[in-house]
Amino acid sequence: MTERGRFITLEGGEGAGKSTLLAGLRAHLESRGVDLLLAREPGGTALGELVRSILLDPSQRAMCAESELLLMFASRAQLVRETLAPALAAGRWVLCDRYVDASYAYQGGGRGQPVERIAALEQWACAGLKSDLTLLLDLPVADGRARAAGRGEADRIEVEADGFFERVRAAYRARAAAEPQRFRVIDAGQPPEAVLRDAVAATAHLFGAKA
């Protein structure tokens, strides 16, 4: 029987360096012979990418917090069933740029949606799929925003005030503290090579478990 693949997720605030790390970690994992699938949230499927464009559209100012939360989970439910679960069942590893922890951080911490509501949606939409390892790129909000500045028009979430992103960061850190087995917190203020080195070290046990 095929052994299930490993599911790694990347999390962090705006400009923390997820995309940069994703490229380096991908190269590392593939050099070790991993058959890797890359995904992102919101998005990652044809339907999810349409949902993403609505979620990030700066003209959708009237979107309420409840709609935002449901749209995040609509994209996620599709990604889990169409892409993630089949790939993992086939023995592929998945490296995903954000997953359900982002909803606890942004819609829970940032927007104040109740944790129990998000947990109920997770149970329903994620069909029990949890990450094996979540790398949290932790960075002071001002540093991340400075990195992300100058990339063109801000999306609907990026226009939020600093206080929103401070709550997001606090919620991420609280989740990491509550689940130290699954999370590794990486100091994203280090140079990219050091961030990659820490991430590579954090994935080592996944190979061990496979042997």
Ligand code: Z5A
């Ligand atoms: N969202 C949500 O609310 N709820 C959910 O459930 C989910 C998502 C799943 C889209 O996410 C938005 O959706 C996001 C959360 C919300 N909104 N916000 N804010 P996204 O992941 O697509 O977008 P993002 O978080 O805005 O990503 P980003 O800003 O593109 O950041 P990044 O990928 O983490 O950073 P980067 O592109 O790798 O790096 C940014 C810049 O910093 C770039 O110039 C790099 O060259 C530089 N960089 C990177 N690493 C370093 C280091 N180590 N040192 C110095 N400079 C660096």
